[in-house]
Amino acid sequence: MTATAPRLGPATATPVRLLLVTATLLTLLGTVLSGTASAHAALTGSNPKDGAVLATAPKDVTLTFSEQVAMGNDSIRVLDPSSKRVDTGELQNLCSGNIIKYGVALHAGLPDGTYTVAWQAVSADSHPVAGAFTFSIGAPSSTAVELPEEEAGGGLVGTLYGIARYAAYAGFIVLVGGAAFLLACWPRGARERPMQRLVVHGWLTLTAATLAMLLLRNPYTGSGELADALDLGGLKAVLETKTGAALVSRLLLLGAAALFVAVLFGAYAKRAVGGADAGGVDAADAGEGAKETSDLTFGLAVGGTVVAAGIAATWALSEHASTGIQPTVAAPVDVLHLLAVAGWLGGLVAVLVALYRTPSVERTAVLRFSRIAFVSVVILALTGLYQSWRQVGSWSALTGTAYGQLLLVKVGLVVVLVGVAWISRRWTAQLAESATPEANAEAEAEAEGLASDDEEADAGADPESDPESDVPAGSERAAQLARQKAAVATARRKRVRDADPARTGLRRSVLAEAGIAVVLLAVTTVLTSTEPGRTEEEAARANGGAQEAAAVPDRPVDFTLPFDTGGSTDGKGTVRLSIDPGRSGANTLHVWVNRPDGRPLDIPEVKVAFTLTAEQIGPLPVVPDRIATGHWSANSIQIPLPGEWQIQITVRTSDIDQTTVDKNVKIG
Numbered sequence: 001m002t003a004t005a006p007r008l009g010p011a012t013a014t015p016v017r018l019l020l021v022t023a024t025l026l027t028l029l030g031t032v033l034s035g036t037a038s039a040h041a042a043l044t045g046s047n048p049k050d051g052a053v054l055a056t057a058p059k060d061v062t063l064t065f066s067e068q069v070a071m072g073n074d075s076i077r078v079l080d081p082s083s084k085r086v087d088t089g090e091l092q093n094l095c096s097g098n099i100i101k102y103g104v105a106l107h108a109g110l111p112d113g114t115y116t117v118a119w120q121a122v123s124a125d126s127h128p129v130a131g132a133f134t135f136s137i138g139a140p141s142s143t144a145v146e147l148p149e150e151e152a153g154g155g156l157v158g159t160l161y162g163i164a165r166y167a168a169y170a171g172f173i174v175l176v177g178g179a180a181f182l183l184a185c186w187p188r189g190a191r192e193r194p195m196q197r198l199v200v201h202g203w204l205t206l207t208a209a210t211l212a213m214l215l216l217r218n219p220y221t222g223s224g225e226l227a228d229a230l231d232l233g234g235l236k237a238v239l240e241t242k243t244g245a246a247l248v249s250r251l252l253l254l255g256a257a258a259l260f261v262a263v264l265f266g267a268y269a270k271r272a273v274g275g276a277d278a279g280g281v282d283a284a285d286a287g288e289g290a291k292e293t294s295d296l297t298f299g300l301a302v303g304g305t306v307v308a309a310g311i312a313a314t315w316a317l318s319e320h321a322s323t324g325i326q327p328t329v330a331a332p333v334d335v336l337h338l339l340a341v342a343g344w345l346g347g348l349v350a351v352l353v354a355l356y357r358t359p360s361v362e363r364t365a366v367l368r369f370s371r372i373a374f375v376s377v378v379i380l381a382l383t384g385l386y387q388s389w390r391q392v393g394s395w396s397a398l399t400g401t402a403y404g405q406l407l408l409v410k411v412g413l414v415v416v417l418v419g420v421a422w423i424s425r426r427w428t429a430q431l432a433e434s435a436t437p438e439a440n441a442e443a444e445a446e447a448e449g450l451a452s453d454d455e456e457a458d459a460g461a462d463p464e465s466d467p468e469s470d471v472p473a474g475s476e477r478a479a480q481l482a483r484q485k486a487a488v489a490t491a492r493r494k495r496v497r498d499a500d501p502a503r504t505g506l507r508r509s510v511l512a513e514a515g516i517a518v519v520l521l522a523v524t525t526v527l528t529s530t531e532p533g534r535t536e537e538e539a540a541r542a543n544g545g546a547q548e549a550a551a552v553p554d555r556p557v558d559f560t561l562p563f564d565t566g567g568s569t570d571g572k573g574t575v576r577l578s579i580d581p582g583r584s585g586a587n588t589l590h591v592w593v594n595r596p597d598g599r600p601l602d603i604p605e606v607k608v609a610f611t612l613t614a615e616q617i618g619p620l621p622v623v624p625d626r627i628a629t630g631h632w633s634a635n636s637i638q639i640p641l642p643g644e645w646q647i648q649i650t651v652r653t654s655d656i657d658q659t660t661v662d663k664n665v666k667i668g
Contacts (some may be wrong), residue, residue: 030271044066054638061104061106071130171204198353316334413520417513608647610648
């Protein structure tokens, strides 16, 4: 007799369907959020600086990053005001020690004007980064350069890649967690079609998502055009990268996982069920069969753990854990973290399917999973604390960066999930308490009745086996009667299954856990596309001085200082300095020297020097020309960068008498 897989009625199908719809919506939300998230490698410096105005053309342009990046010859492009490329197109690797620096040489004889530097790279944790800034030679000018509005890794390709990343995580969790639940908690469940479909769908989802990520990787980190997904040259370049190697390794490991699934639902399922039902078998044969089943279970456990750890390592060795501080410790910790997530959340999904889709699930199986889930939560807490310290680094980054805020949301969801899991454990305990001998006897009697119903249904399916049947053999009426009797038997099994209030409460709490887990997975996916708080703060500190200076409004600089050269005649007075327009680039300088009574003072020489201490620029000397008595001027003096400049004015009133006065002023 072939058992018919039970099907959900409308009442029980609705929660599962609602969970699937919620997962889909959160997937789209997660990919939209991840598409707008900051990238992981940050530009911490450049030469020339953003907004700098240079007196002469530089020989090259260099960029400094917070972590290792992958770049090619077209990764740095320098465009003149007419949008024509003026760099040589040959990337210069200037990395030294912990300094990550790349550059590109410029053609000689560049004319005055504003130049645009557009750059694009792939950070060490596999995420694309891009940006642009400008500098000017001589004086700023208008520019015809148009830069793409979309961020690196955005657009349609970014959305599809984000969906594939989410699906890969979900497939891994279901595959590993579902298989672990069957192997460690419910061996008899390996013969149930819903459980088989769950694990196989997890394998298919992870495989399809990995293939999609491999094809989308080239446009995701490059042009952003979906058509480039089929570019063989781009695919070849992807295979040479760390991420490409990780995706290919994952596909190879999924081949081994397919063999594991085949044995789990083939030889293992037959032995697990046969060993439990071998009541009339000789004791020696039964003992030998039990040993073979035990050996097969051990082999599957060891092999499955190795394959699952290998698949988890394809994330750990190509994303967050592979870069930053302590990568040799972070990688195995990340593998352990992913395995714990799969054991908990994947097993949770398996329990949900078992409660909703199968005729019954053994009470001992739920108790075993409860213990495994507790161990998984402890591992998650320990590894999560380490990862949080590594990626955030400070309390200010925990609350002041996007990564830290998302991490707080994730922690809150985990706390809620643990609370709901505690409720599930209480229902599980009630399940165990309700397993009295009387209840077991009643369940066995009911099972015998259902078996009789199944036999009658099979007899209806084959009229030839019933000599009193008036229904012609092979007629449609016979098939209809068989389907009706099978439906009645299934309905009875469902009523018996749903009659236990503890089981009903457990189903509801597990469904709530699974719903929270879907949200948690969406937040985790967004975290993988968000710049770690530690990196964001380091980049902010590196660029803080320039950003603060750039915020200074443009205004003429005008101040007056007293001086005293010590000379007996006309050694005292005031010097007034004016810089117009008072911003980086070309400026006009005026200096007036007056006596204490305000009348102009005719002196032999005045000199001015500019120093930007924060950037170690200067002193930049300026010798103004004498215009009239007590008045000196200089045109087109170049102030290369905004910031807080120290201006030194040297006043010489005789051949031996002179003094230098200074003042710090902010120039925008």
